[in-house]
Amino acid sequence: MSGLFGTFNVAKRGMSAQQKALDVVSHNIANANTEGYSRQRATMEASRPFGMPSMNNAMGPGQLGTGVQISSISRIRDGFLDYQVRTENGTSGLYEGREEFLTQIEGIMNEPSDTGVSTLLTKVFNSWGDLSLHPESSNSRTVVAQQSKALTDELNNTYNQLIKLKGNSQEVIKQNVVDINNMLDQINVLNQQVISVKVGGNEPNDLMDKRDLLVDQLSAKFGISIDKKGLGGEDLKADGYDAYLVKSIGKDDVSRFSYVSSIELKDKNDPTQGYNVTYYKNGDMSQKSETISMQLTPGQYKELDQCRVLLADKAGNVEKADGTLNLFLPKTGELQGYMSVQADIDKYVNELNNLAKGIAFSINAVHSGSATATEEDLFFVNSTDPTAAGEQSINAGNISIKKAIIDDVMLIKVGIGDTPGPTDGKRALAISSLRDIRLAIQDIDAGKTRAEFLTGKFDLDATLGVNMVKSNLNGMTVSGYFTDIVNRLAVQTQEAKRIVKNHGLLLAGLDESRTSISGVSLDEEMANMIQFQHAYQANAKIISTVDELLDVVINGLKK
Structure with a gap:
């Protein structure tokens, strides 16, 4: 017109x-x-x-x-910048998770300090050296007993704190499972709403923003891959897995995650009976737990214990393939960071156990004069089983001083003779010199006995006149072994902090680029x-x- x-x-x-x-x-x-x-x-x-x-x-x-x-x-919106940000989110999340717990492990180790294991080891050997100079002194014996008890108490405390920290990391994993499942449900709903609006011929801009924000947050939890579909729909998977977590078509045919709360032997006296694996659907511990009975090799047990996350159907029922559980082991993201830290904690606990066992075996051997454990001559014992047989099971969590020695320090053997009491001090000097003896501590395992540990390395010392542990060229001193543990921990922590810082700068640059395009000026x-x-x-x-x-x-x- x-x-x-x-x-x-x-x-x-x-x-x-x-x-x-x-x-x-x-x-x-x-x-x-x-x-x-x-x-x-x-x-x-x-x-x-x-x-x-x-x-x-x-x-x-x-x-x-x-x-x-x-x-x-x-x-x-720039899709390529979104891809870059989400990729970096995964790497950054991995090392942020590691940094968080590695820093706490450093705090537990408490090194260097005046009250840490390293200082207490030095004080123990020094006290034995002082005792060799004053074998008749009950005060010197009391110092040996008290310094040794301080060392065992610190080892016990460090062990218990590490075990507690591992439990805390598992709690964080459980909470992440709940959060991730909630995110996926929200993304799934938003996905369908976007498609519905698109079908009506409109642009669901705000809905797509909400979906993208959730996807960004999810990418920090684990690596993801996204397939763009028609009408603005998206299909989402975890990197390395074929299972769909979000689908634009067939929205209910998706996977979720469940959390393993405990892995217990059916019969502690008969490991061949297998394990009861208890899990909570979708990590929701307000609901009734489910239990699966299954056989696990030591490797499978370790992997399941450190992972704790199972790929499940939408209702949370775990998927089994050939009688095994479908573990979710992401390559990046916070989940992988928390899982990898559990492996680190297990390693440090095992190394502390080796240290405790090496100290107990070597000092007990020289104190008793025998490579074979005898109950009456023990100095260090297993607090849960203070018998000669219990020595084989000593670890950082149960090592202690024999109660009889705490009650009567005159039972400490000091001289060449087998009878406790004021003698020449040669045996105390031999124990003091253990600080410089190289022991194969790294080769100790849970089932090794004192005799196996000292095979070919325990003989009469002509100078001191007592049976003495011989140096192993492939071993390490007790202090050197612990220092190596602390140094490796420091390197790991610094690496995590450095990578977090570097990726933080990279992410900040990518966010700035994305904001310059998508942000409001x-x-x-x-x-x-x-x-x-x-x-x-x-x-x-x-x-x-x-x-x-x-x-x-x-x-x-x-x-």
Whole structure:
């Protein structure tokens, strides 16, 4: 329609388009500080003109425009930057998880300090050296007993704190399982809502922002891969796994995660009976637990104990393949960080156990003069089984001083003779010299006996006149072994901190790049607002002008 009414409609469309553009600007400004929000842009295009080519108007002046319309309201987003951020989120999450717990392990080790294991080891050997100079002194014997007890107490405490820390890391894994399942459910719902809005011909920008924010958060938990589907849908998997976690079609045919709360032997006296593996569906411990009976090799037990996360169906039922559990072992992300730290804790606990056992075996051997454990001559014992047989099971958690020695320090053997009491001090000097003896501590295992540990390395020392442990060229001193543990821990912690820092800088750069594209610039939005405001006012002026012209046409003819 041409004429004044046509002009009126053009101006009306112009006002409507500028108003919608102002609405978009207003929405952007309102969400300038909203996490995950992507700025939106109203795309304008010329509306369909009058005078489409035909036989009747072929020689006319051309098509007559009918104004403007909003063709779409789209969000500004760079998919490649999203991919980069999510990839770096996984690596950063891995080392942030490691740093968190490795730092706590350093605090538990408490090195270097005046009360740490290293200092207490030195004090123990020094006390034996002082006792060799004053074998008749009950005070010197008391110092040996008390310093040795301080060492065992610190080993017990360190062991218990590490075990507790491992339990804490498992609690964090459990909470992550719950959070991850909740995220996946939310993403699944948003996915379907996006598709529904797209089917209606609209752009679900805010819904897609919410989905992308959840995907960003999920990518810090473990590595993910995303397949873009039609109508804005997305299919999501964990890197290295074929199971879908989110599907645009068949939304219920997806996997979730369950949490293993305990792995216990059916019969502690008969390991061949297998294990009871107890798990909670979707990590929800408010629901009834489920138990599976199964056989586990030592390697499978260790892997399951350190992992604790099972791939399950949507209801949380664990998937079994050939009688085994389908463990979820991500390559990156916070989950992998917490899982790997458990392996580190197990390693440090095992090394502390070796240290405790090496100390007990070597000092007990020299104190008793025998490579074979005898109950009456023990100095260090297993607090849960203080017999000669219990010595084989000594670890950092149960090592202690024989109670009879604490009660009567005169039972400590000091000299060459087998009878406790004030003698020459040669045996005490031999025990003191153990600080410089290289022991194969790294080769100790849970089942090794004192005799096996000292095979070929225990003989009479001609100078001291007592049976003495001989140095092993492939071994380490007691202090050197513990120092090596502390140094490796420090290297691991510093590596985690360095990588967290480096990836933090990289992520900050990527976030800045993404924000420069998707973020809201208040200066830019204010400029757009003024531009659309002026355009709106100009269109309103056209309507006012058309109104005056119509008044001339309608009322002016009466004159």
